[in-house]
Structures are given as C-alpha cells and as structure tokens.
Amino acid sequence: MSHLSSARPAAGTPATGGRTSAPRITAPTAGLGSGAPVSAEGGNAHPVMDLSDVSVFYGQVEAVRGVTMPIRHNQITAMIGPSGCGKSTVLRSLNRMNDLIAGARVAGSITYHQQDIYGANVDPIQVRRHIGMVFQKPNPFPKSIYDNVAYGPRLDGVKKRAELDLVVEEALTGAALWDEVKDKLKTSGLALSGGQQQRLCIARTIAVKPEVILMDEPCSALDPIATSKVEDLMYRLAENYTIVIVTHNMQQAARVSHYTSFFTAEVDDAGVRHGRLVEFDDTQKIFTNPSEQRTEDYITGRFG
Numbered sequence: 342m343s344h345l346s347s348a349r350p351a352a353g354t355p356a357t358g359g360r361t362s363a364p365r366i367t368a369p370t371a372g373l374g375s376g377a378p379v380s381a382e383g384g385n386a387h388p389v390m391d392l393s394d395v396s397v398f399y400g401q402v403e404a405v406r407g408v409t410m411p412i413r414h415n416q417i418t419a420m421i422g423p424s425g426c427g428k429s430t431v432l433r434s435l436n437r438m439n440d441l442i443a444g445a446r447v448a449g450s451i452t453y454h455q456q457d458i459y460g461a462n463v464d465p466i467q468v469r470r471h472i473g474m475v476f477q478k479p480n481p482f483p484k485s486i487y488d489n490v491a492y493g494p495r496l497d498g499v500k501k502r503a504e505l506d507l508v509v510e511e512a513l514t515g516a517a518l519w520d521e522v523k524d525k526l527k528t529s530g531l532a533l534s535g536g537q538q539q540r541l542c543i544a545r546t547i548a549v550k551p552e553v554i555l556m557d558e559p560c561s562a563l564d565p566i567a568t569s570k571v572e573d574l575m576y577r578l579a580e581n582y583t584i585v586i587v588t589h590n591m592q593q594a595a596r597v598s599h600y601t602s603f604f605t606a607e608v609d610d611a612g613v614r615h616g617r618l619v620e621f622d623d624t625q626k627i628f629t630n631p632s633e634q635r636t637e638d639y640i641t642g643r644f645g
C-alpha cells in the first residue's frame with residue numbers, strides 16, 4: 342500500500358473547500374496501470390470498492406435507499422434503470438461529488454480498498470484523485486489539447502517539458518486520440534468534435550492515473566460512430582482501470598460491461614418514492630436470465 346502525501350484537485354474535477362490538513366487515503370500502486378486484461382468471466386476479480394447499505398439524501402428526501410454491491414477490479418460495471426431511479430446519484434457518491442451539492446448526504450458505507458471514503462479524516466480531493474470522473478457532456482477546459490491533458494500532471498508537480506510531453510502522449514494514446522491530434526496539440530480542445538472532446542476528457546482523467554473511472558452517460562451527447570469509438574476505448578481501458586458507467590442505453594451496457602446493476606424506483610408504505618437496487622449480477626446473466634421479474638420486465642421493454 343502506498344500513502345499519498347499531498348492533496349490536489351483531480352483533473353477535470355472541481356475542487357471543494359476540502360480540509361487542508363488532508364489526512365491520507367491509501368491505495369495500492371499495484372492496481373494502477375498494471376492490470377491484465379480481464380474477461381467477462383472475471384468473477385474472481387477482487388472488489389476495489391464496496392457499497393454497503395448505501396442511502397443518499399437530498400435534504401430530507403431519501404433519493405436512493407439501501408444499495409449494496411461491489412465494484413470489481415479492472416471490470417466495467419454498468420448501472421441501468423429508468424429515469425430518476427438514482428443511478429447518477431449513486432455514481433456521484435462513489436467519489437464524493439455529491440459533497441458539491443448543498444444538502445446532499447450519504448449514509449451506509451462506501452469503501453475503497455477497505456477504507457471508508459466518507460471517513461472523518463478522508464479528504465474528498467484525495468478520493469477524487471483515485472476515483473476520477475467523466476461527465477455526460479464533454480467539458481474540455483478552454484485551453485489547448487496539450488494543456489488540457491497536462492493540467493493534472495502539472496498540479497501533481499510534473500514540470501519538465503520532456504516528462505510532460507511523455508505523459509500527454511501516453512494519455513492521448515490511451516484515450517485513442519493521439520493519432521488524430523498529435524499534429525495539433527496547441528489547438529484548443531474546444532475545436533475538436535464532440536466525440537474527440539469526450540476522448541480528450543478521458544485522456545485528461547487518465548493522465549493522473551486514477552484507479553477507478555466513473556462515467557456518467559459518457560456517450561449520450563455523441564453520434565453513433567463517436568459512441569462506438571468511446572465504447573471500444575472503454576473496453577480497452579478496462580485492461581488497466583476499473584470503470585463504472587451509468588447508461589440509459591441497455592445495448593451499451595450489454596456490449597461493454599462485465600457486471601450490471603439494475604435500479605428502479607419504489608414507493609414505500611408511507612407513499613415515498615426511493616431509488617432501489619433491484620439486482621446486481623454478471624451482465625450476461627442480467628440480460629439473459631435475470632433473477633428478478635422487474636429486471637426482466639425492464640430489459641424486455643415492458644416498463645421503463
């Protein structure tokens with residue numbers, strides 16, 4: 342296990358008023374960039390994160406109740422379910438992005454390598470350093486392609502041009518964008534197409550070598566060709582990263598993920614609506630032989 346010694350915002354992630362005397366969150370360096378390709382049968386992959394009886398509140402409203410599931414190493418876990426069932430809420434709770442929403446609160450336990458990410462001494466900025474996020478709408482900084490990717494490493498203290506050049510090339514190559522942009526690194530990231538912008542945001546995220554990448558509907562703003570490129574990329578990234586993706590697109594979940602969690606909204610005895618995790622399993626099982634009738638109804642289009 343290695344210890345982090347400094348707090349700094351993760352690339353592409355807004356900094357919060359995090360505690361400055363940042364206590365440390367630990368992570369094994371062995372997991373960073375050293376994983377072997379894992380197939381959909383990777384049921385033995387150990388959990389990098391564990392959610393146990395997680396509920397998320399907005400003020401007094403319990404938007405999601407009692408979610409328990411693992412996030413397995415170098416696997417892609419998809420979250421699917423009808424609108425408003427709490428997929429994005431749960432995703433944001435995995436790297437404390439909900440901290441940025443006034444009144445949001447998480448109950449239950451979310452661990453990263455057995456460490457409670459909401460522990461009293463844990464700095465959310467450090468959490469986001471290890472658990473990066475790619476958003477629905479590509480959000481490059483209004484800077485050059487190079488500076489978008491170099492942003493996080495520079496904050497990490499990488500200053501030498503040659504080192505930065507290498508990190509930028511590696512990240513852009515890892516995000517399957519290098520060949521398209523290597524001759525125009527000084528061009529604004531905003532001048533790229535939507536699909537290229539999303540891959541640039543992925544490059545910016547992986548440039549700081551997080552272990553887990555959260556993706557909130559990363560293809561919803563993209564056309565089918567750009568979507569297919571990002572899907573291919575996700576699959577390749579899973580050789581080295583643990584990915585959690587929220588998607589409205591069931592075909593996409595079936596295509597790219599190893600595990601799928603199906604969420605829905607339930608109304609409790611008091612008439613209050615909450616998001617619930619109905620079923621978590623191998624993606625193949627969810628889409629061919631789910632245990633729950635509600636899952637089957639959803640994937641066969643009978644509701645949702």
Ligand SMILES: Nc1ncnc2c1ncn2[C@@H]1O[C@H](COP(=O)(O)OP(=O)(O)OP(=O)(O)O)[C@@H](O)[C@H]1O
Binds near residue numbers: 404425427430
């Ligand atoms: N910032 C917020 N403040 C208050 N309530 C919120 C906030 N964000 C989400 N909610 C509520 O939490 C519930 C779950 O929303 P969430 O966006 O997580 O669902 P979702 O499954 O991701 O939906 P969609 O598929 O439409 O994006 C909804 O009732 C929503 O209105």
